Each structure stands twice: as C-alpha cells, then as structure tokens.
Amino acid sequence: MENSRQKYSTNRKPYIYTSEQIEALRTEAKAFLPKRTEELATKFNIKYNKVTIRATRSKWGSCTRQGNISLSLFLMTLPEHLRNYVILHELCHIIHFNHSPNFHALLDILTQGQEKALARELRNHCIGK
Numbered sequence: 001m002e003n004s005r006q007k008y009s010t011n012r013k014p015y016i017y018t019s020e021q022i023e024a025l026r027t028e029a030k031a032f033l034p035k036r037t038e039e040l041a042t043k044f045n046i047k048y049n050k051v052t053i054r055a056t057r058s059k060w061g062s063c064t065r066q067g068n069i070s071l072s073l074f075l076m077t078l079p080e081h082l083r084n085y086v087i088l089h090e091l092c093h094i095i096h097f098n099h100s101p102n103f104h105a106l107l108d109i110l111t112q113g114q115e116k117a118l119a120r121e122l123r124n125h126c127i128g129k
C-alpha cells in the first residue's frame with residue numbers, strides 16, 4: 001500500500017499504467033477494499049449488499065439501489081484517508097440515493113466535519129490512463 005502510493009502519483013497526469021501494474025493494484029484492491037468497506041459499514045451500522053472491484057477510470061466508486069457498491073481498483077493509488085472517504089460516500093448512498101443536502105449532511109457527520117475538505121483534496125487526484 002505504501003509502495004503503490006509512492007510509485008503512482010495521481011497528482012501528475014496522465015499516468016499511464018502497464019497491465020502488470022493494473023493487476024498488482026487489483027490484487028491490493030481485492031485484499032483491502034472489501035474488508036475496509038465492511039469495517040466502515042459496521043462502524044456506522046450501514047447495511048450494503050456486496051462490493052465489486054473494477055478497473056473503472058471514469059469514477060472512484062458507485063452504488064446501486066440494491067446496495068451493491070462498485071469500487072475502482074485505482075483507489076489503491078490514493079492516500080488511505082481519501083480511500084476511506086470514497087467508501088463512506090458510497091455507503092451514504094445506501095441511506096440517501098442522491099446527492100441531496102441530507103446526503104451531504106450525513107457524509108459530513110461520518111467524516112467528522114471534513115466532507116468539503118476531503119472532496120476538495122480528492123479533486124486534485126485523477127485516475128491515470
């Protein structure tokens with residue numbers, strides 16, 4: 001995890017990943033993201049259905065009405081607090097399936113008042129090519 005953060009700087013764009021790097025990130029993502037999602041969901045008592053890891057480049061994560069969360073394996077290139085932020089964002093969609101003020105209020109509580117700061121920080125990162 002530490003290594004991947006140093007190896008791939010998501011601050012510099014466009015970073016071009018080799019297929020080997022993508023497979024390494026997928027392995028890390030599968031070991032880390034479902035477990036972290038479960039920990040955060042348990043902590044905040046949110047019930048989701050399942051987590052799928054995909055090589056998504058258009059977004060960091062998504063959530064369906066059925067409670068299925070999809071996370072990009074490129075989350076592994078982010079610092080851990082931003083990874084957690086993306087997971088919390090998707091978990092909040094289980095409660096509010098929209099980006100309403102109620103959604104943002106809940107996410108702000110779960111991030112201890114850091115939602116805006118974290119969203120701003122995340123915008124400085126882009127998914128490589």
Ligand SMILES: [Zn+2]
Pocket residue numbers: 089093098099
């Ligand atoms: Zn959203």
